[in-house]
Amino acid sequence: MSRDVRAEAARIIAALLEEQGSLARLLPKAEDKVEERDRALLRELCYGSARYAPRLQLIAAKLLRRKPGDTLVSALILLGLYQLEYTRIPDHAAISATVNAARSLGLDRATGVINGVLRNALRNSEQLQRKLSGNPQFSSIHPAWLQQRIKAAWPDRASGIFRANNANPPMTLRVNTCKISRADYLQQLAETGLSAEPCPVSPVGITLVEPVSVGALPGFTEGLVSVQDESAQLAALLLNPLPGEKVLDACAAPGGKSCHLLEQQPTIELSALDIEENRLDRVRENLDRCGLSAQLICADASAPEAWWDGQQFDRILLDAPCSATGVIRRNPDIKLLRRDEDIAELARLQGEILRSSWGLLKPGGSLVYATCSVLPTENSEVVTAFIAETVDASDNTPELLNGKSWGEKQPVGIQLLPQNSGGDGFYYALLSKAE
Structure with a gap:
């Protein structure tokens, strides 16, 4: 029986908060537990909530009287805030689906808190942004200790590092030139309808304009290319x-x-x-x-x-x-x-x-x-x-x-x-x- 996608996402985020695993290890197991059509959403919710967690945690702290005793409740709040702030999911749907996920996790007593925090976040979004905008953790979307280390090491480059760290990464390929030249593989990509550019330094690197599944790459299973930055x-x-x-x-x-x-x-x-x-x-x-x-x-x-x-x-x-x-x-x-x-x-x-x-x-x-x-x-x-x-x-x-x-x-x-x-x-x- 498939599970609620937001409940599974909350389990993963809670495990991250408790340092009980990584996305690379937790996500593949969770994907098997949800409907195939929900797997892309599961990845988006988990990766997005983790990416913006330093900022979302500050928002949650402003809206909570005290820290929740259950890590799953904290995870659901982060998950709900991420949906409200950074996805196209309609606000009412994001809130109700997150509250329903709490019920499916047996957290009925926490539904009022989760619902209240998310509705307050929605109502007071602009005010919260103004209050927190001067906080370096909020503006950099990095935990305070890491923001400070990066700024100390790279004072003139820190803002660029933060922007790059918070962006979605490009999909880059390494051509196996024992089997095909980079020029010929670029031609194969073009014939498949995939736009790509050669990397500037690596003589075997290609960056796709838009990421795709490896199954869409010509010759991937035959070892013509590998995914590598x-x-x-x-x-x-x-x-x-x-x-x-x-x-x-x-x-x-x-x-x-x-x-x-x-x-x-x-x-x-x-x-x-x-x-x-x-x-x-x-x-x-x-x-x-x-x-x-x-x-x-x-x-x-x-x-x-x-x-x-x-x-x-x-x-x-x-x-x-x-x-x-x-x-x-x-x-x-x-x-x-x-x-x-x-x-x-x-x-x-x-x-x-x-x-x-x-x-x-x-x-x-x-x-x-x-x-x-x-x-x-x-x-x-x-x-x-x-x-x-x-x-x-x-x-x-x-x-x-x-x-x-x-x-x-x-x-x-x-x-x-x-x-x-x-x-x-x-x-x-x-x-x-x-x-």
């Missing part, structure tokens, strides 16, 4: 493996960069490592679809003694675990899941994995350190500290990539900031190990 595509370009080299993708899931490395240089001997077996399943699926193969290793990159065979690698890609503050537009639940205190712990882990990985690299080899963060604490500061303590490590990050300028030069490495019509926020440093 342009900034992420630059990892393989920067690592630039040579034929026959032994290469490690140290934090490989979901496998986009592993596939790209093999498409770029099919004769490399690639090991793809990740700490979780279910995440390696995603790597395996992507490799199989693209007709590629690699050695998959389920292990902790920071503890190589448990899995490494002693044979050093020519090149290593270390896409380190991070705050993901450069990909918020694709993962807006980061606004609810991440905390200020996480950043120092992530930086410590990143340094640990970097030091462990360095011992696996041959003298004369190259390592690309990458994150999808915009915070220097996780990026240039980690790499600067590592170089200072590592006598055989040096920064060799090029200012031009594919002959083009490609980001903001940092004390060490290059920072890419999220762009409204361009790539996600990524940091890269190409490190060389002395002979």
Whole structure:
């Protein structure tokens, strides 16, 4: 029996508020529980409520006498406010459907509160906007701690980062040039009626004018293309493996960069490592679809003694675990899941994995350190500290990539900031190990 779509959305938002999962993990299970026709609405409600949560939480706080004791009630209020503020759903329908969702969740006692808050929000919308407009969390639509960190790191660029993080992301493809040229694939898209443009830096990247389901992409199931942001595509370009080299993708899931490395240089001997077996399943699926193969290793990159065979690698890609503050537009639940205190712990882990990985690299080899963060604490500061303590490590990050300028030069490495019509926020440093 299918469930109420708003009740399912409220369950997911409540889980996010309690830090009990992510959209990527919770949504697929919930989609199976609602009618197929409601799945797009479920995604819209969950992604939208998470994207605008920092602002909606301030509105809710103004309208509530006290914080609800049940997280599901808080989730329903956020869900209702999102519908009123940011969707075309008629106001009366948004309110009544949200109240009905509360009933279907067994929250009959809370229906009066939910109804009252939503009706007051509707009545006093302009007044609330005026009262809250001076609040940086309200204007940036980012939690206060993250707004402050981004503004401190990028004072002249912060407003652009906030706008990009709050926008819907572009859909970008990576062409498998082992099977088809970018020009020929652009032609196939045009013949299918899909408008697209080549990416400015990645020689295999294409951005669609309008996103579509992967089923609408010609040759997707045959591995002609994969969905991958342009900034992420630059990892393989920067690592630039040579034929026959032994290469490690140290934090490989979901496998986009592993596939790209093999498409770029099919004769490399690639090991793809990740700490979780279910995440390696995603790597395996992507490799199989693209007709590629690699050695998959389920292990902790920071503890190589448990899995490494002693044979050093020519090149290593270390896409380190991070705050993901450069990909918020694709993962807006980061606004609810991440905390200020996480950043120092992530930086410590990143340094640990970097030091462990360095011992696996041959003298004369190259390592690309990458994150999808915009915070220097996780990026240039980690790499600067590592170089200072590592006598055989040096920064060799090029200012031009594919002959083009490609980001903001940092004390060490290059920072890419999220762009409204361009790539996600990524940091890269190409490190060389002395002979």
